[in-house]
Amino acid sequence: MTIDGRIARGDRTRAAVLDAAVALATEAGLDGLSLGQLANSLGVSKSGLFAHWRSKEELQLATIDRAREQWAELVVTPALRAPRGVRRLWALHEARLAFYQAAVLPGGCFFASVEFEYKARPGVVRDRIAEVLRDWTALVERLAAEAVAAGELRADVAPRQLAYEFEAHGMTAVMRSRLLAPESTYPLARRALLDRLHALCPDPTLLPED
Amino acid sequence: MTIDGRIARGDRTRAAVLDAAVALATEAGLDGLSLGQLANSLGVSKSGLFAHWRSKEELQLATIDRAREQWAELVVTPALRAPRGVRRLWALHEARLAFYQAAVLPGGCFFASVEFEYKARPGVVRDRIAEVLRDWTALVERLAAEAVAAGELRADVAPRQLAYEFEAHGMTAVMRSRLLAPESTYPLARRALLDRLHALCPDPTLLPED
DNA sequence: GGGATAAAAGTACGACCGGTCGGCTGGTTT
């Protein structure tokens, strides 16, 4: 049973296009990204794109899905290797900052970009983005709740509140690091959450000192 | 000495255009905003816009300046009426959240939108945005430093660090309130900074309890 | 009244947008 070479080629193209789209969208935005530019930057023709996605919107949705996969693969999964509890929460913050700092994507973060781009633009694309954000928030809340349940965070910690602060410190980092100074931003983002967790965590040995 | 009616009319038009541009940019972005749409939504002709600004870029810069004025007028100035120190810092946070919640701008915050839009797009527009952000950050840092100097915040508070967290809690609020749930977001943003300030402020009577 | 002047509209243009269509290419199946 051999794989159909034509379909394999199509899959390769699709993957390459989506990876480029994710990266470009962090610079020009998901809507600002034009099909002509995207095709050019990949050395394919515009009509070649329409062979895989019937409209720009369909490609945008596929791009969002690809970005979510990438995020899961490069940020979430590595962080989940840390032991459950406050250390896992901290690992997620560090994995995220490392992802930004490594400049995997030129604009830093796909979702940070498109969330602001679509926050006031009703439609399917916005709905999909909101769904990803909800899932991500739920994950962070769950990790926080687990840390509380394990007794590693004070019992009066509200997971939802902590998740909000977690997200705030991370998202601000990606914007500031691109718009102002990268080298001075990441330490601030790191310390912001670390101080917060230290204040809530009875056992200081679970977290790095600085 | 009477005012030239022709110039007065021009000023009125310019102001109306810029106000509309600021508002629309929070939805469509500063670049996504097209001159045709802008002209249509104001009932003027596209070419009428070029009587006042010679290019789109020039209008974008003017829009940024106008947004800064609006921010100063509706957020900064009212907050500065609070007494110097930690109360002023808190007043600034609340004034900002009130501004977002009142939906003065449909997308919530002009600068939050354009900062993410231009974070990875070199050019004059980006430079201007970065300058505004630097000034704003300097203001918050100054207020934090004043609170420390007044003995209202612990002496080991780093103003730069606190200013980062201040900004993070505010900016995340505007995105979340638009993309997810407005009613549940603002309390989180409020509490995030309030808890932080309470932890750093020896005199609990200077801040609201909740 | 009659220029002078500023604001605004009208018109036109080239570039690019998202999208369609017919056809070529090369691997797969029979």
Place this chain on the structure above:
DNA sequence: AAACCAGCCGACCGGTCGTACTTTTATCCC
């Protein structure tokens, strides 16, 4: 070898973009 198929391309469509040039309209000064 023939029929078929998915991937991909060049040419092209109507529409909108930002921008330039010219013309009309409203106001001011003499």
